[in-house]
Amino acid sequence: MKQILTVANKEFHDGLRNRWLVSITLIFALLSIGLTYFGAAASGAVGVTSLSTTVASLASLAVFLIPLIALLLSYDSFVGEQESGTLLLLLTYPLSKSQLLLGKFIGQGGIIALATILGFGASAILLYVQLGDASILSAFGLFIFSAILLGLSFTAISYLISLSVSEKSKAAGFALITWFLFALAFDLALLALLVGVEEGITQQGLTQLMMLNPADIFRLVNLTGLDNSEVNGALAVAINAGLSQTQLISALVVWVVLPLTLAIFIFKRKKL
Amino acid sequence: MNTPLVSLVETSKTYGKLAALSSMTMSLNEGEVLGLFGHNGAGKTTMMKLILGVISPSSGNVEVMGMAPDSKEAWHCRTKVGYLPENVSFYEQLTGLEVLTYFTKLKGFSSGKAKKKAIDLLEQVGITYAMRRQVKTYSKGMRQRLGLAQAFIGEPKLLLLDEPTVGLDPIATRDFYKTVDQLKSNGSSIILCSHVLPGVEQHIDRAMILSSGKLLAMGSLGELRQQAALPVIIKPLFSKKEGLDAVVAQDSKLKSFLTNSCNNTLMVPEHEKLSVLKQLLNLNELDDIHVESANLEQVYQHFLFLHDKKNEQQVGKGEQS
Numbered sequence: 047m048k049q050i051l052t053v054a055n056k057e058f059h060d061g062l063r064n065r066w067l068v069s070i071t072l073i074f075a076l077l078s079i080g081l082t083y084f085g086a087a088a089s090g091a092v093g094v095t096s097l098s099t100t101v102a103s104l105a106s107l108a109v110f111l112i113p114l115i116a117l118l119l120s121y122d123s124f125v126g127e128q129e130s131g132t133l134l135l136l137l138t139y140p141l142s143k144s145q146l147l148l149g150k151f152i153g154q155g156g157i158i159a160l161a162t163i164l165g166f167g168a169s170a171i172l173l174y175v176q177l178g179d180a181s182i183l184s185a186f187g188l189f190i191f192s193a194i195l196l197g198l199s200f201t202a203i204s205y206l207i208s209l210s211v212s213e214k215s216k217a218a219g220f221a222l223i224t225w226f227l228f229a230l231a232f233d234l235a236l237l238a239l240l241v242g243v244e245e246g247i248t249q250q251g252l253t254q255l256m257m258l259n260p261a262d263i264f265r266l267v268n269l270t271g272l273d274n275s276e277v278n279g280a281l282a283v284a285i286n287a288g289l290s291q292t293q294l295i296s297a298l299v300v301w302v303v304l305p306l307t308l309a310i311f312i313f314k315r316k317k318l
Numbered sequence: 319m320n321t322p323l324v325s326l327v328e329t330s331k332t333y334g335k336l337a338a339l340s341s342m343t344m345s346l347n348e349g350e351v352l353g354l355f356g357h358n359g360a361g362k363t364t365m366m367k368l369i370l371g372v373i374s375p376s377s378g379n380v381e382v383m384g385m386a387p388d389s390k391e392a393w394h395c396r397t398k399v400g401y402l403p404e405n406v407s408f409y410e411q412l413t414g415l416e417v418l419t420y421f422t423k424l425k426g427f428s429s430g431k432a433k434k435k436a437i438d439l440l441e442q443v444g445i446t447y448a449m450r451r452q453v454k455t456y457s458k459g460m461r462q463r464l465g466l467a468q469a470f471i472g473e474p475k476l477l478l479l480d481e482p483t484v485g486l487d488p489i490a491t492r493d494f495y496k497t498v499d500q501l502k503s504n505g506s507s508i509i510l511c512s513h514v515l516p517g518v519e520q521h522i523d524r525a526m527i528l529s530s531g532k533l534l535a536m537g538s539l540g541e542l543r544q545q546a547a548l549p550v551i552i553k554p555l556f557s558k559k560e561g562l563d564a565v566v567a568q569d570s571k572l573k574s575f576l577t578n579s580c581n582n583t584l585m586v587p588e589h590e591k592l593s594v595l596k597q598l599l600n601l602n603e604l605d606d607i608h609v610e611s612a613n614l615e616q617v618y619q620h621f622l623f624l625h626d627k628k629n630e631q632q633v634g635k636g637e638q639s
Contacts, residue, residue: 138372
């Protein structure tokens with residue numbers, strides 16, 4: 047345990063030193079405060095609008111940003127250390143591969159979690175001060191919690207990439223493709239399936255397919271609680287199929303644990 | 319007889335079809351310094367990785383401190399092993415002190431003690447003046463010293479150093495060998511891996527010469543010299559202008575030792591050395607004499623040359639049949 051914390055501490059401080067924490071927090075805070083205030087600008091009004099609009103727009107932005115940030119932060123975690131030779135050295139220490147991996151995960155996950163809490167928490171507090179509605183805190187609480195899980199999931203996925211390639215530049219390429227697939231291509235494919243193939247897929251089937259993408263689960267978590275009128279497209283169909291919040295959160299947790307376990311497995315088999 | 323600290327018995331490691339190390343047998347005793355020599359790709363690093371337990375042998379046995387180094391039981395022994403990899407660049411954005419404190423903690427020191435220990439080690443390798451600077455500002459030599467400090471954490475019983483003197487200036491190299499001698503006298507065993515040969519001879523007890531995963535020769539420098547049977551070079555200086563050739567021409571025995579490649583030089587087999595010297599010393603015209611036994615580098619080249627020749631013959635035979 048001590049070894050894990052030593053590694054986690056180092057990774058966390060790297061995140062602080064490289065200004066990752068500050069920049070992620072700033073991006074999240076600016077975005078969320080901006081959306082909170084100007085989310086209704088399209089309909090001609092400036093100022094705090096309804097809670098569901100705000101959370102819906104925040105979620106649809108976060109679903110692009112968080113995976114990208116997590117992949118950027120961690121894609122070189124292992125391949126970078128392998129290239130500089132420190133990975134081999136670390137493994138001659140009394141430090142097991144799983145300890146090293148978990149330590150890195152806690153440290154880098156901590157950076158993402160803290161940035162999410164600070165950045166999005168800022169606008170939650172702002173909204174609460176303006177509207178004074180306690181339901182804001184619970185809605186934001188769920189949003190922030192699921193955003194952290196989404197971040198951790200993509201951190202674990204980027205470890206998979208970092209452990210499977212032998213060059214940093216390749217890892218960067220694969221990270222970009224991964225982001226594109228999960229954040230954009232997957233939804234387009236679903237939509238095409240829904241529209242293009244008649245009777246091709248049931249509501250139930252669609253929801254199940256969406257479980258294959260952590261980004262979509264994140265969207266579902268944050269949109270099911272809201273007014274259906276403000277959600278449309280493939281999501282609305284899926285929401286109607288109805289999965290409980292707990293089931294969705296559990297699915298997200300699986301998306302954290304599964305890639306992480308797989309990463310440990312790959313690391314253990316990796317040749318040095 | 320006490321058990322060796324490290325022992326390899328018929329150990330092989332293959333990567334696919336490539337045999338990185340084939341049936342290697344060796345042992346290292348406590349307080350012994352072993353030099354490991356060979357070209358790039360000779361299997362030096364593979365052997366080190368096997369001893370470190372980072373990789374497992376394809377066949378055969380590796381034992382370090384009585385245990386297989388890649389097993390779970392050997393876990394606690396790792397605090398007693400120090401390693402300097404050949405190519406390592408430490409976290410550039412951290413300061414030297416931060417890097418070393420991190421590694422010291424991972425070796426099992428508590429946070430409070432780790433920093434003090436790290437400062438001590440940095441002082442030992444002589445870079446305390448730069449310990450609060452980021453590693454990216456370090457020169458090659460300073461990085462190498464930082465790597466050495468890292469290997470010295472926790473007074474290891476076994477040290478594996480891959481190219482430790484690369485990038486070190488002569489003074490730092492001397493300091494390094496001093497540390498090696500000191501560690502040795504404290505009972506640590508050291509494996510020194512190098513292709514830089516001059517200077518290393520006085521500090522090693524035994525040498526191992528590897529080529530393409532095979533052991534070519536092993537033994538103390540004296541033993542290797544004997545095995546190689548390289549001649550002693552004797553350069554006498556005479557007051558007469560005619561030099562060696564004229565003097566020696568009268569003596570058929572000395573004449574046979576003359577070399578064409580080098581003027582005024584006799585190549586004498588080790589066992590004839592004394593008699594030739596006596597004979598030369600009896601000559602009145604002798605002004606000065608220079609005697610040189612084969613050094614490690616020559617011994618090393620001799621064994622590699624023999625190996626290459628054998629390979630060529632085998633290839634030749636293969637083509638004929």
